[in-house]
Amino acid sequence: MxxxxxxxxxxxxxxxxxxxxxxxxxxxxxxxxxxxxxxxxxxxxxxxxxxxxxxxxxxxxxxxxxxxxxxxxxxxxxxxxxxxxxxxxxxxxxxxxxxxxxxxxxxxxxxxxxxxxxxxxxxxxxxxxxxxxxxxxxxxxxxxxxxxxxxxxxxxxxxxxxxxxxxxxxxxxxxxxxxxxxxxxxxxxxxxxxxxxxxxxxxxxxTAPVRAASAEASGKILMFAGLFCLLVVGAVSLTLKKPLATLVEVIKELQDSGEKVSYASTEISRASQTLSTSSTQAAASIETTSASTEQVSSMINMNSSNANEAKNLSGEAQVRATEGKNKVQNLIVSMNDIASSSRKIEEITGVIDDIAFQTNLLALNAAVEAARAGEQGKGFSVVAEAVRALAQRSAISAKEITELIKESVEKINHGCEVAESSGNALNQIVTTVEKVNQLNTEVSSASAEQSQGISQINVSITELDKVTQANAAVAEESAAAAEELSGQSAKLHSLVTSLNEFIEGRRAS
Structure with a gap:
């Protein structure tokens, strides 16, 4: 049916x-x-x-x-x-x-x-x-x-x-x-x-009239309901006609598509097997190339190691020279600071000398005023005299300090000249060491770049080997998947055939 x-x-x-x-x-x-x-x-x-x-x-x-x-x-x-x-x-x-x-x-x-x-x-x-x-x-x-x-x-x-x-x-x-x-x-x-x-x-x-009325009502219901049922069945038949026809067409298209998928899966399986064989041969060649590049990489790494050691030694020499240069420069700066401080002290002692001179004048004026005051200014006269004596002593001390500072400044200036000469010599040494270090750095960089290049080549070959191995594995999986796809397409074809037989009402032969 x-x-x-x-x-x-x-x-x-x-x-x-x-x-x-x-x-x-x-x-x-x-x-x-x-x-x-x-x-x-x-x-x-x-x-x-x-x-x-x-x-x-x-x-x-x-x-x-x-x-x-x-x-x-x-x-x-x-x-x-x-x-x-x-x-x-x-x-x-x-x-x-x-x-x-x-x-x-x-x-x-x-x-x-x-x-x-x-x-x-x-x-x-x-x-x-x-x-x-x-x-x-x-x-x-x-x-x-x-x-x-x-x-x-x-x-x-x-x-x-x-x-x-x-x-x-x-x-x-x-x-x-x-x-x-x-x-x-x-x-x-x-x-x-x-x-x-x-x-x-x-x-x-x-209850006969009741039964008669019930029978009459049942007859009317049966008549109208039967007519309604016929209309419903007819409407359902018309409604299903077009969708079922479309469904039959879809089933036919599914059958055609299933056959095409089955054929394509067979071709994919054959191509995958060929690809798997080629990938295996390529993997063997890549392994040989990888062994050669590893030997070259080992020699370049040795050269790079020696260049790095020379670079490190020249770098240490540069560091020591730079430290000496910096210390001499710090010494020059310190001596300049001392000279500057000495000059400031000299200026301060000059100020102190001026203050002592002014204090002496004030003490003289105070003594004169005390003398004018007579007996009442005797005590003040004694104090003025003591202040005058203290001012004179301060002036003498300031002069002595000034002379000492002048001598120190002269010695500091001479030391600065010697330190500057040493600094210039160290600068020349640092410049020479920097050039040597730069050359060693360039040699080390070139060796490192060569080593890195060989390493990258080796990594690329390794990755290529992995990719080739993966391609071989994928090819095998693709072949297996293609076979599975072929089996599934056959099963789909069987299901579509069964569905078509169910829709058409035919029994499977």
């Missing part, structure tokens, strides 16, 4: 299930609602009978008609017509007549039954006695509903009511209107009490 046919069958089955479920739910709901309507209808009829019973009792006609019958028939022998007139005023009799007369018109059956009826037709059957006993056992039970597949019956109890005149016929025999224990109709009074269960009203309705 084709895939499209399977889809249509599945849709049809789904629609059929939905229709069946709809019919089942509709039938159940209609029957349930119809049964409930029949129960409510029976209750309404029974309520109407109770209203008739109460209404007739409220009219009070039973007492009047009984008195009239007694006055007309003092012997107690009432005619059939008179008895009928009396019965028409009995509330329960009126209710029974109303129930019987409306039965045919309203499509129900009315039944009155009792355990002790005066009319044998109203004798309760075995099943009715079960209902009667339930009412007798529970005085508060208002009604009983019995529902079968074919009928719905609602039962209500009929109890004696003194207010409605029931005890006039069924009460104490002592109250007999004929004084013989019989009621107005000539029946023996039972001496029953108010509220005694005497009978049961039963309204029975057939």
């Amino acid at each position: 084709k895939f499209s046919h399977r889809v249509l069958v599945s849709v049809a089955i789904g629609c059929a299930l939905c229709v069946g479920l709809s019919i089942y739910v509709s039938d159940h709901q209609i029957k349930q609602m119809g049964t409930e309507d029949l129960v409510e209808k029976s209750r309404a009829i029974l309520s109407r009978l109770e209203v008739v019973r109460s209404y007739v009792a409220q009219q009070g006609g039973l007492d009047d008609i009984a008195a009239k019958a007694i006055s007309l028939h003092s012997d107690g022998q009432l005619s059939k017509e008179s008895k009928l007139e009396v019965l028409k005023q009995v509330p329960i009799f009126a209710a029974m007549k109303v129930g019987e007369e409306g039965a045919e018109k309203e499509h129900y059956k009315f039944r009155v039954f009792s355990d002790e009826p005066r009319n044998v037709e109203n004798q309760a059957s075995i099943s009715e006695m079960e209902v009667f006993k339930k009412f007798a056992a529970d005085t508060n039970l208002p009604e009983i509903t019995d529902i079968t597949d074919s009928t719905v019956t609602v039962y209500r109890p009929v109890r004696l009511s003194e207010a409605q005149g029931c005890l006039m016929c069924h009460g104490d025999p002592a109250n007999s209107p004929w004084k013989n224990g019989k009621d107005i109709l000539g029946h023996q009074m039972e001496n029953w009490k108010d509220g005694k269960l005497h009978g049961v009203f039963a309204i029975t309705s057939s």
